[in-house]
Amino acid sequence: MNSQELIRIIVLIIIGGLMIFLVQPLGYQNQWPLFSFDNYVSDWINNNYMLGAFIVFIFSVIATILWFVLTGRSNDVGDKAEVWRFRWWLIGILPILSIFAAIFFCSGKSGAVLSLTFFYLIDMLIIYWLTTASSTPGNYKYLPPLSMLIRKIIGD
Amino acid sequence: MGIYVIGIGGTGAKCIEAITYLAATGIYTEETIKVMFVDADESNGSLERSRNNLSFYEKVCELIPETMRSRNASEFPWLKTKIESLGLWSPFGKENTLNKNLDSFFQYDNIRTLNAPLANLFDVLYTKGEQRADLDVGFRGRPAIGAAIMSQVNLTNLTQEPWGTLMQQIKLDAGGGTGTKILLCGSIFGGTGASGIPTIGRIIANELKEEKLRDKVKIGCLLMLPYFNFTVPAGEDPIGIYARSEEFVLNTEAALRYYASQAQANQPEKVFDISYLLGNQNLSQVKEFSIGNQSQRNDPHFLEIYAGLAVRHFLLNNISSPGLQVGLIAKENIKRLTWKDISDQREVKPLLVNATRFAYAWLAMIAPELLRTQEVGFDKSIVTRPWLRNFYSSGQQNPPSFAESEQQNNIKTISQWCETYLTWLSQLHQNESCTVELFEIKAFKNLKSPLNPDELKNLVFEDVRDENEKKKDIAKKILEKILNDRRIGEPNKGTIGLAKSLYKNISI
Numbered sequence: 001m002n003s004q005e006l007i008r009i010i011v012l013i014i015i016g017g018l019m020i021f022l023v024q025p026l027g028y029q030n031q032w033p034l035f036s037f038d039n040y041v042s043d044w045i046n047n048n049y050m051l052g053a054f055i056v057f058i059f060s061v062i063a064t065i066l067w068f069v070l071t072g073r074s075n076d077v078g079d080k081a082e083v084w085r086f087r088w089w090l091i092g093i094l095p096i097l098s099i100f101a102a103i104f105f106c107s108g109k110s111g112a113v114l115s116l117t118f119f120y121l122i123d124m125l126i127i128y129w130l131t132t133a134s135s136t137p138g139n140y141k142y143l144p145p146l147s148m149l150i151r152k153i154i155g156d
Numbered sequence: 157m158g159i160y161v162i163g164i165g166g167t168g169a170k171c172i173e174a175i176t177y178l179a180a181t182g183i184y185t186e187e188t189i190k191v192m193f194v195d196a197d198e199s200n201g202s203l204e205r206s207r208n209n210l211s212f213y214e215k216v217c218e219l220i221p222e223t224m225r226s227r228n229a230s231e232f233p234w235l236k237t238k239i240e241s242l243g244l245w246s247p248f249g250k251e252n253t254l255n256k257n258l259d260s261f262f263q264y265d266n267i268r269t270l271n272a273p274l275a276n277l278f279d280v281l282y283t284k285g286e287q288r289a290d291l292d293v294g295f296r297g298r299p300a301i302g303a304a305i306m307s308q309v310n311l312t313n314l315t316q317e318p319w320g321t322l323m324q325q326i327k328l329d330a331g332g333g334t335g336t337k338i339l340l341c342g343s344i345f346g347g348t349g350a351s352g353i354p355t356i357g358r359i360i361a362n363e364l365k366e367e368k369l370r371d372k373v374k375i376g377c378l379l380m381l382p383y384f385n386f387t388v389p390a391g392e393d394p395i396g397i398y399a400r401s402e403e404f405v406l407n408t409e410a411a412l413r414y415y416a417s418q419a420q421a422n423q424p425e426k427v428f429d430i431s432y433l434l435g436n437q438n439l440s441q442v443k444e445f446s447i448g449n450q451s452q453r454n455d456p457h458f459l460e461i462y463a464g465l466a467v468r469h470f471l472l473n474n475i476s477s478p479g480l481q482v483g484l485i486a487k488e489n490i491k492r493l494t495w496k497d498i499s500d501q502r503e504v505k506p507l508l509v510n511a512t513r514f515a516y517a518w519l520a521m522i523a524p525e526l527l528r529t530q531e532v533g534f535d536k537s538i539v540t541r542p543w544l545r546n547f548y549s550s551g552q553q554n555p556p557s558f559a560e561s562e563q564q565n566n567i568k569t570i571s572q573w574c575e576t577y578l579t580w581l582s583q584l585h586q587n588e589s590c591t592v593e594l595f596e597i598k599a600f601k602n603l604k605s606p607l608n609p610d611e612l613k614n615l616v617f618e619d620v621r622d623e624n625e626k627k628k629d630i631a632k633k634i635l636e637k638i639l640n641d642r643r644i645g646e647p648n649k650g651t652i653g654l655a656k657s658l659y660k661n662i663s664i
Contacts, residue, residue: 002640075632078525081540138636142539 001072001137004156008135009068013061016127020053024119028112044112052102056120059098060127063091067132071140085143088132095124157187158329158336159471160322162356164194165348166454167380169206171341174460175239175467176206176213177580180573181511182233183468183504186226190325192242192318194352196256196291196305202454203244209576210241216573219566219652224645231645232656233507234514242318247305247352248291256291258282261305299407302351309359323363330369339470341378341463344411344433345404353377354414357427374475377428378466379415381408381435383459429475432466434459437490438589456583458493458592465499493592495618509616510663512581512595514655515574516615517662519600520607521631522654523571534558543639547654555649566651575603593617612662621664637661 026032028041028049070091071084099120107113133147134154142148163172172191179189191210195203217238229236248256258264264287268275278287286301329336340357342349357377364370382404418427436459462485487497495505525544529537534550534557548558556563578600585592599611613619613629621629638657647653 075630077521077631077635078528078540085539138639139540139542139632141542141639148539 005135012131020123052106060095063094160338164342164352166202168342169203171463173206174464178464179237182236184237188238193244299350302347306355330372336373339376344379376430378432383436385439520609
């Protein structure tokens with residue numbers, strides 16, 4: 001893994017963290033468009049949202065780290081590496097399940113389900129998909145979906 | 157500098173074969189080596205193999221553009237030295253092809269009529285069998301036959317090619333003031349080499365002396381002492397005219413006396429400025445007895461590596477004359493050949509190791525991936541082989557398209573070179589009288605089955621790398637290094653760019 005890839009991983013996880021723990025609660029607090037569903041959200045954010053956000057964040061980060069650790073340790077090349085595309089989806093189930101769990105156990109107010117699903121999904125995409133698509137090193141760099149396009153956009 | 161190597165006889169051809177492979181590894185200079193073959197047996201198997209290898213090597217060398225050859229040499233010693241073949245010369249020339257025997261060559265019937273005492277002398281020197289033996293198969297391991305034919309060679313009257321071109325180039329190089337070196341190589345114990353080396357050496361030296369160029373040219377000889385023997389099959393005529401390995405030592409002893417007397421510093425007719433003598437105490441058994449022609453195709457022998465190293469010594473060192481110089485090297489253990497026994501080990505070993513690792517890695521890691529890319533298509537293949545994008549594209553000009561016929565031909569050429577090189581190396585190691593411990597040939601003994609990339613780390617004997625470094629010597633890491641390596645000098649695209657990157661990233 002080169003330094004650029006490492007920096008991208010850290011930056012994207014931080015961005016994901018800021019989104020999930022700072023920007024989104026702020027949106028709910030200030031009733032931004034898309035966030036607005038109730039007038040009394042302060043308690044809900046503290047009691048429900050933050051727990052769900054924590055679950056999604058942790059599982060997304062775990063899935064991301066798992067991907068980097070497993071591909072880093074693997075010695076597969078060529079066609080054998082193709083199997084890793086399937087594994088990427090398999091690992092990706094982890095944060096998706098965490099979204100379901102967060103919605104099911106922590107949504108609290110039914111009016112928030114739709115927006116929560118949407119935002120958790122965005123967070124999970126930033127932390128897992130964007131991080132792996134832009135920063136998977138070596139022979140696995142083009143395995144995450146759309147990684148070739150992402151790499152081209154960022155000039156890598 | 158003009159560098160010329162003349163391979164005389166079957167052993168001379170085998171020496172040139174070794175030089176061809178070693179030149180590819182980069183152990184010589186960037187000067188082009190011009191080689192010529194001398195053999196009466198034009199269909200000799202060893203000669204044919206060596207000539208084929210040489211013409212193939214000339215094709216491989218074309219992979220590197222001429223303008224970039226010297227610029228490339230330090231980072232990419234592979235193919236550093238070009239070899240140019242001047243062709244084959246037979247002492248029988250192009251005429252007189254019907255009756256290639258001593259009888260016809262010396263017009264015995266005319267001599268018998270015009271000069272009976274001379275004919276009688278001829279009868280004393282050569283048996284009837286020797287006089288009438290068909291020399292289409294060479295000089296049948298008889299130096300006396302070869303000497304008679306070779307002594308008739310007159311360079312000043314020779315209009316035949318490739319002598320004309322060879323002498324013209326030597327004179328041009330010598331006249332131009334650039335140092336010129338000529339090395340004659342062959343066996344001391346057989347027919348063509350034993351008779352050809354002193355005769356041709358003398359003819360060239362005399363010709364240069366007449367042109368007042370002798371001082372500007374260094375002439376060396378590389379003499380292979382007996383290093384193989386064979387058993388004559390039961391059905392063979394016991395008094396037939398063919399080489400007898402039991403006579404090799406006797407032939408050698410007599411020839412060495414001659415060379416010793418010729419090499420005296422005060423000898424006015426001294427021909428050779430330096431002599432290299434190579435031999436092996438334990439003779440290797442030749443698999444198949446042959447009088448000559450295509451069936452005379454002896455496997456490569458480790459001694460031929462020494463022939464290549466002697467050439468290196470000759471090219472790189474200042475040969476001072478007058479004076480007698482004899483290169484000397486011996487194995488530490490009579491039954492083992494290790495890296496310690498290789499001359500200039502510090503410079504030579506890394507080059508041999510890297511070229512061998514390159515050939516192995518290309519066949520084990522790169523070629524199968526390129527083949528798979530052909531099958532699945534470039535765009536699909538790069539998903540799991542991103543390193544391909546550094547060198548090829550799916551249709552643009554830069555980098556060139558993977559599907560381009562030039563790129564595909566280059567892939568085939570490199571793969572073929574790697575196979576022939578590893579085969580040669582493997583055969584050198586298969587010696588029943590001496591255990592050769594340079595490379596672990598188990599990994600590439602059978603090139604018909606896929607090579608195991610994991611064996612790359614175990615390829616070299618006396619590998620001083622620690623276990624951690626060896627652990628990194630795997631396909632994934634090497635391909636990743638290739639993927640991330642953007643610092644390769646031009647040409648850095650296409651198949652040759654890939655080869656350069658591989659060479660750089662497997663070098664130890």
